[in-house]
Amino acid sequence: MTLVLYAIVEQDALSGDWLGEADMPLRAVTDGHLTALVRDAPSPPTPDEPGLLAYERTMEKLMGVTTILPARFGAVVDDDAEVRSLLSERHDEFASALARVRGAVELGLRATVDVVVEDSSDAGSGTAYIWELLGRSRRARAVAAELERTFADIVRAGSYRVADEGAAVAASCLVDAEHVSEFVRRVGDLEQSNSGASFVCTGPWPPYSFTEAA
Amino acid sequence: MSAGVATSVSARVLHPAGGRQVTLIDVLDRLLQGGVVIQGDIMLSVADIDLVAVDLRILVAAANRLASR
Numbered sequence: 001m002t003l004v005l006y007a008i009v010e011q012d013a014l015s016g017d018w019l020g021e022a023d024m025p026l027r028a029v030t031d032g033h034l035t036a037l038v039r040d041a042p043s044p045p046t047p048d049e050p051g052l053l054a055y056e057r058t059m060e061k062l063m064g065v066t067t068i069l070p071a072r073f074g075a076v077v078d079d080d081a082e083v084r085s086l087l088s089e090r091h092d093e094f095a096s097a098l099a100r101v102r103g104a105v106e107l108g109l110r111a112t113v114d115v116v117v118e119d120s121s122d123a124g125s126g127t128a129y130i131w132e133l134l135g136r137s138r139r140a141r142a143v144a145a146e147l148e149r150t151f152a153d154i155v156r157a158g159s160y161r162v163a164d165e166g167a168a169v170a171a172s173c174l175v176d177a178e179h180v181s182e183f184v185r186r187v188g189d190l191e192q193s194n195s196g197a198s199f200v201c202t203g204p205w206p207p208y209s210f211t212e213a214a
Numbered sequence: 215m216s217a218g219v220a221t222s223v224s225a226r227v228l229h230p231a232g233g234r235q236v237t238l239i240d241v242l243d244r245l246l247q248g249g250v251v252i253q254g255d256i257m258l259s260v261a262d263i264d265l266v267a268v269d270l271r272i273l274v275a276a277a278n279r280l281a282s283r
Binding site: 005008047049052053055056057060069070071072073074075077086094097106107108170172180184187188191199200201202203204205206208209210211 | 228236243245248
């Protein structure tokens with residue numbers, strides 16, 4: 001047997017037999033005022049599609065009930081004693097992370113940077129290709145900076161990372177629940193504003209990207 | 215949506231609007247790169263994604279399939 005760690009919550013977050021009532025295959029292991037939600041399993045989880053989706057579904061159910069710090073998929077421990085020492089050794093880290101994400105959700109934003117075709121005599125050559133890559137990478141950094149400016153006043157925290165060798169910007173933002181619709185509205189505005197990128201916004205997610213202090 | 219495989223999670227594509235589903239890539243990004251990490255996990259790094267070393271082949275195949283769409 002092994003214990004699969006799902007999430008860390010505050011001890012008083014789950015009143016009564018909430019887990020049982022919600023038909024969740026989880027149980028609580030508590031140390032002080034922190035509780036870990038774990039599942040007894042014969043072996044570590046398999047990272048296949050059904051396994052990952054089931055994990056995410058469970059996490060979304062939990063985030064609908066209380067503030068959670070989600071564990072990375074595949075986090076396993078041997079027994080309850082190990083869970084309790086994890087909670088005690090990293091108490092301050094977990095407590096401040098829970099305070100940081102309370103009342104907020106994570107939104108994902110992916111900006112794909114437009115390809116600009118230069119009309120020049122060497123278009124299609126290796127040199128033109130390299131120039132295009134350099135230009136796109138520069139534009140991606142500009143898009144990342146613009147995203148940061150656009151959302152600064154409505155996100156608690158955000159990371160704006162140039163990805164795919166400059167072809168895209170991958171952003172994760174921690175957003176108060178009441179600001180989600182405003183966030184999505186601003187994404188729509190950005191797309192209308194000829195910003196040189198197209199956008200896909202996803203969520204709300206459990207705060208996977210904000211479990212560590214920035 | 216052709217790449218929308220995550221039919222069973224609640225997280226949605228919020229923009230462009232229309233209730234489209236998130237892709238497995240969206241899910242993988244977060245479940246495998248975010249979240250609380252506990253020491254002792256056996257992690258492998260494949261293409262900058264930390265993967266749990268249980269059965270990588272399925273996962274990588276799924277990711278490649280999606281990425282190529």
